[in-house]
Amino acid sequence: MTWKQMFTSSIGQKFVMAITGIFLITFLVVHVGLNACIWANDNGEMFNTGANFMASMLVIRIMEVVLFAGIIIHTIQGLVLTAANNSKRKVGYAVEYGNRGSKWYSRSMGLLGTLLLLFLIMHIYHFWVPSRLGGIANIKPLQEIDYSNGLGKQYHNLYLEMIQVFQNPLIVILYVLGCISLAYHLMHGFESAFRTIGLHNNRYLKMLRHLGRGFAIIVSAAFAMMPISIYLGWVK
Amino acid sequence: MEHYNMNLTLKIWRQKNVNAKGGFETYKVTDISSEMSFLEMIDVLNEDLINEGKDPIAFDHDCREGICGSCSMYINGKPHGPWKATTVCQLHMRAFKDGETIVVEPWRANSFPVVKDLVVDRSAFDRIIQAGGYISVNTGNAVDGNSIPVDKDKADKSFAAAACIACGACVAACKNSSAMLFVSAKISHLALLPQGHPERKSRAINMVAQMDKEGFGSCTNIGACEATCPKEIQITNIARLNAEYLSASLSSDKD
Numbered sequence: 001m002t003w004k005q006m007f008t009s010s011i012g013q014k015f016v017m018a019i020t021g022i023f024l025i026t027f028l029v030v031h032v033g034l035n036a037c038i039w040a041n042d043n044g045e046m047f048n049t050g051a052n053f054m055a056s057m058l059v060i061r062i063m064e065v066v067l068f069a070g071i072i073i074h075t076i077q078g079l080v081l082t083a084a085n086n087s088k089r090k091v092g093y094a095v096e097y098g099n100r101g102s103k104w105y106s107r108s109m110g111l112l113g114t115l116l117l118l119f120l121i122m123h124i125y126h127f128w129v130p131s132r133l134g135g136i137a138n139i140k141p142l143q144e145i146d147y148s149n150g151l152g153k154q155y156h157n158l159y160l161e162m163i164q165v166f167q168n169p170l171i172v173i174l175y176v177l178g179c180i181s182l183a184y185h186l187m188h189g190f191e192s193a194f195r196t197i198g199l200h201n202n203r204y205l206k207m208l209r210h211l212g213r214g215f216a217i218i219v220s221a222a223f224a225m226m227p228i229s230i231y232l233g234w235v236k
Numbered sequence: 237m238e239h240y241n242m243n244l245t246l247k248i249w250r251q252k253n254v255n256a257k258g259g260f261e262t263y264k265v266t267d268i269s270s271e272m273s274f275l276e277m278i279d280v281l282n283e284d285l286i287n288e289g290k291d292p293i294a295f296d297h298d299c300r301e302g303i304c305g306s307c308s309m310y311i312n313g314k315p316h317g318p319w320k321a322t323t324v325c326q327l328h329m330r331a332f333k334d335g336e337t338i339v340v341e342p343w344r345a346n347s348f349p350v351v352k353d354l355v356v357d358r359s360a361f362d363r364i365i366q367a368g369g370y371i372s373v374n375t376g377n378a379v380d381g382n383s384i385p386v387d388k389d390k391a392d393k394s395f396a397a398a399a400c401i402a403c404g405a406c407v408a409a410c411k412n413s414s415a416m417l418f419v420s421a422k423i424s425h426l427a428l429l430p431q432g433h434p435e436r437k438s439r440a441i442n443m444v445a446q447m448d449k450e451g452f453g454s455c456t457n458i459g460a461c462e463a464t465c466p467k468e469i470q471i472t473n474i475a476r477l478n479a480e481y482l483s484a485s486l487s488s489d490k491d
Contacts, residue, residue, distance in 0.1 A: 001441050001484070001485045001488035005485075006485040006486075009445065009448055009481075009485075010414075010444065010447070010448050010452075010453070010454035010455075011454070011477070011478055011481045011482065012485070013454065014454050014455065014456075014478070085411070085412035085413075085414075085453040085454060085456070086412075088345060088347070088412060088413035088451065088452065089345050089346060089413045090346055091344055092344060093310060093313065093341055093344055094247075094260065094339055094341060095310075095312055095313030095339050095341070096313055097313055097409055097411070097460060097464075100314065100460065100463050100464070101459045101460045101461075101462060101463020101464065102459050102460045102463070103458070106456070106457070107411055107456075107458055191457070192456065192457040195474070196455075196457065196475075196478055197478065198476070198478040198479025198480075198482050198483070199475055200472050200473075200475035200476040200478075202472060205472065205475070
């Protein structure tokens with residue numbers, strides 16, 4: 001069995017989805033933790049310091065490339081698998097099977113993933129592009145802020161960017177919808193990923209089901225509360 | 237249980253052969269006993285069709301006691317009909333009410349082409365079994381059944397997986413037309429027993445390769461197969477199949 005045979009088989013392709021999916025889940029933990037610093041109510045000092053620490057660390061710079069690779073592989077493999085699976089029944093049923101034994105979001109991972117991709121494009125445009133590419137060509141750079149009591153250390157004021165972006169109610173709504181898509185995507189994806197990599201002990205599967213649902217709801221709700229709390233002026 | 241007779245309207249898929257374009261035909265059946273099985277009800281309709289000089293409805297059936305896996309009707313949007321853990325032959329007409337309309341379709345999947353009416357070609361399953369669903373035994377006298385100790389828990393799990401009758405309802409119910417519940421049942425059945433160990437790795441690799449070659453989809457763990465399986469094969473077997481396949485292919489010697 002060659003690597004090619006393995007990674008082009010049905011289970012091999014699912015394995016790619018699971019591994020990249022679990023990696024993206026671990027990224028969410030870091031992302032939600034850092035972003036929660038906006039609630040320190042210190043005019044963004046903790047958040048900006050944290051973001052700057054991440055941006056200036058080599059490990060994180062390398063992981064940023066791995067992260068983009070993970071998103072791209074997860075997306076392409078997902079689209080390839082969805083298209084292949086949808087082509088396996090050319091003549092359909094007159095009476096549809098419906099939702100017996102499966103949840104709608106479990107059957108809609110392709111759709112939820114596509115919504116998440118659209119959300120990600122908007123999200124990257126709002127924050128990653130000005131933060132990383134600001135100053136290049138016509139891209140407006142982020143404002144700088146000094147927290148070093150005059151020692152001259154300048155930080156990107158990513159916090160101010162968040163405050164400005166989330167003044168638009170339409171964008172807040174789009175972000176909340178993105179978080180809802182994320183929640184449903186994870187409700188299925190978290191447990192399913194572990195099943196796909198071969199976890200079959202009932203005790204762990206049961207544990208992961210609860211953990212996955214808890215993770216999906218808590219992380220997505222925390223993300224959704226960020227634009228909402230900024231828009232409502234709860235963050236100072 | 238109360239016994240009653242009913243009149244029904246049946247919409248049944250008719251298709252002359254594998255290449256013909258099929259369509260639904262509507263039939264009325266009268267005085268159907270609630271004690272009949274679904275297949276006996278079709279038998280009654282076929283008697284009428286034969287008496288009228290028409291072509292009877294072709295359908296697969298053999299044991300009529302729920303163990304052969306031949307009968308394969310998609311009734312009102314559900315493989316094997318509305319009852320849980322039941323094959324069509326064990327589905328009785330008391331599942332329906334007088335005056336009801338029942339839609340009957342064949343299994344739908346590219347890998348299960350319709351041969352005629354409600355009969356589909358499920359030889360893809362046979363070829364998957366041929367690819368690895370066996371064990372090697374020495375010829376000669378039968379060995380003592382208790383000579384190899386088997387852990388009770390594993391024996392139970394193996395037996396539960398071995399209950400799969402290869403009817404194809406999992407494929408019929410799956411939105412991806414995936415055969416993984418079937419393949420995982422066969423793999424689990426043998427992988428859990430010491431007798432299955434000599435070919436454990438090659439079995440997983442070869443059966444999955446044949447499954448892909450036959451054109452079945454991949455599993456997305458939605459659970460429709462488990463919900464419809466007449467033998468209640470658990471979806472956990474698919475996770476075990478994944479483990480068997482991945483460990484076999486990752487530990488393979490080829491580069």
